Amino acid sequence: MDSDGACSDSGQSDHGNGVSLVSPQLAISQAAYYTKSDKIRDFLASKNVQAWVELAHIRMKVWQSEEAGKHFEMQRENADGAAQNIETQVGFLKMMLGFANEIQDGTGVFTSVRPKNPRSVLRKPVRCLDTSAAPGALAQYFLRQNPRATVDGLSLPVESGGYPMLLECANKILGVRPRPQDKDTVNITWTDITLHPLFLPQGKEYPEEFPDKPAFDNNPPLPPHLQFPPSKPSDRVYDIVLTSSRYLRRCVHAQLRPWEAGRLQVSQLILGLSFVKPGGSMLIVLHNLESWNTFATVYKLSRIANITLYKPEKCHAIRSSFHLIATNVQPELEVCKVWVEKLKQAWYTMTFGGEEGLGSLVEVGEGLNVDTILDEWGEEFVVLGQNVWKRQLDALKRKGWVE
Numbered sequence: 001m002d003s004d005g006a007c008s009d010s011g012q013s014d015h016g017n018g019v020s021l022v023s024p025q026l027a028i029s030q031a032a033y034y035t036k037s038d039k040i041r042d043f044l045a046s047k048n049v050q051a052w053v054e055l056a057h058i059r060m061k062v063w064q065s066e067e068a069g070k071h072f073e074m075q076r077e078n079a080d081g082a083a084q085n086i087e088t089q090v091g092f093l094k095m096m097l098g099f100a101n102e103i104q105d106g107t108g109v110f111t112s113v114r115p116k117n118p119r120s121v122l123r124k125p126v127r128c129l130d131t132s133a134a135p136g137a138l139a140q141y142f143l144r145q146n147p148r149a150t151v152d153g154l155s156l157p158v159e160s161g162g163y164p165m166l167l168e169c170a171n172k173i174l175g176v177r178p179r180p181q182d183k184d185t186v187n188i189t190w191t192d193i194t195l196h197p198l199f200l201p202q203g204k205e206y207p208e209e210f211p212d213k214p215a216f217d218n219n220p221p222l223p224p225h226l227q228f229p230p231s232k233p234s235d236r237v238y239d240i241v242l243t244s245s246r247y248l249r250r251c252v253h254a255q256l257r258p259w260e261a262g263r264l265q266v267s268q269l270i271l272g273l274s275f276v277k278p279g280g281s282m283l284i285v286l287h288n289l290e291s292w293n294t295f296a297t298v299y300k301l302s303r304i305a306n307i308t309l310y311k312p313e314k315c316h317a318i319r320s321s322f323h324l325i326a327t328n329v330q331p332e333l334e335v336c337k338v339w340v341e342k343l344k345q346a347w348y349t350m351t352f353g354g355e356e357g358l359g360s361l362v363e364v365g366e367g368l369n370v371d372t373i374l375d376e377w378g379e380e381f382v383v384l385g386q387n388v389w390k391r392q393l394d395a396l397k398r399k400g401w402v403e
């Protein structure tokens with residue numbers, strides 16, 4: 001878990017801030033657990049990446065601050081209780097709309113898939129998939145930027161602890177009138193996105209018996225066009241995919257596996273990379289840029305798309321979360337298909353592995369060599385991360401929790 005309570009990656013133990021930033025005694029005791037994440041942090045320290053070095057120091061102090069601890073605890077309680085509290089949900093909606101606005105101003109992602117020739121009668125409406133659509137802020141914001149577009153949304157059923165859709169409320173906050181076509185432009189499927197046969201690796205079936213089989217059996221299916229892996233490029237129908245699922249601690253099913261946040265992330269990536277059109281865009285929420293699983297995910301995405309990392313200044317600035325904007329995504333590249341297959345294998349192990357058949361912990365970056373990537377791509381990574389580290393650093397300083 002990172003300081004904001006969001007699991008940084010698939011549950012991989014990720015303690016420490018890099019040996020160079022801890023006491024020699026602690027460094028020795030940690031040596032046995034020297035992780036790939038530690039290597040990344042040491043790389044950043046060795047390159048003297050100022051924003052990151054300062055951030056690592058301030059984070060350590062923040063973790064020891066009682067005031068900060070109380071703040072994060074309150075935020076966690078707020079988020080956990082959101083499914084039962086309409087005021088909190090409206091608060092989230094407002095915050096997400098603020099996010100959308102800042103991200104659009106900073107990156108233009110919501111208009112990145114506008115047709116080149118908007119007057120052409122042949123043009124098809126732009127299609128968006130939001131893999132965790134409720135309460136609907138990003139969907140509504142996207143539709144206002146792309147008036148003829150449609151959104152297919154997936155979201156955890158409210159009775160399982162998910163949020164409701166609040167599209168009309170979003171209109172009011174945006175100060176826009178509802179349009180007659182609104183009721184047809186957002187199609188929501190209420191389903192737990194982590195429990196679908198789409199994620200099975202090639203040649204694998206569900207085990208005959210496993211402890212949460214009823215949850216799989218009772219989970220509503222994905223829409224028909226998302227149920228099977230694409231067999232040709234035209235099966236990829238989305239111009240843009242938005243993924244911002246948040247692990248919900250009070251969702252009973254989500255508590256079965258300590259690495260659920262990672263399973264959720266893997267499920268979203270598989271969905272997005274399976275159905276985004278060649279040349280399309282993706283907006284992906286990630287956490288803890290310098291942890292191995294996130295680092296590996298960003299690296300893989302940089303092989304198949306043009307990527308930018310963006311951290312809004314006004315919302316969640318003190319947290320480790322950030323947005324990855326991928327444009328010109330090339331899901332038909334062999335390297336992408338191989339990666340998706342690896343993600344499916346990770347999903348399978350995280351879901352059904354282990355002695356109890358409830359999964360086991362998996363590295364998303366399995367098979368990648370951290371040293372090789374740092375050698376080849378480290379400098380680019382440093383440039384990509386500046387905005388993320390600097391904005392979190394400035395926001396933490398503004399909080400005044402530490403001297």
Ligand SMILES: C[S@@+](CC[C@H](N)C(=O)[O-])C[C@H]1O[C@@H](n2cnc3c(N)ncnc32)[C@H](O)[C@@H]1O
Nearest residue numbers: 132134135136137138156162163192193245246
């Ligand atoms: C940060 S909110 C998403 C915000 C939304 N995209 C918007 O723009 O308003 C996180 C969402 O993830 C959903 N979620 C969490 N776990 C899920 C799961 N297993 N399957 C589907 N949705 C899930 C929650 O119900 C919630 O709607």
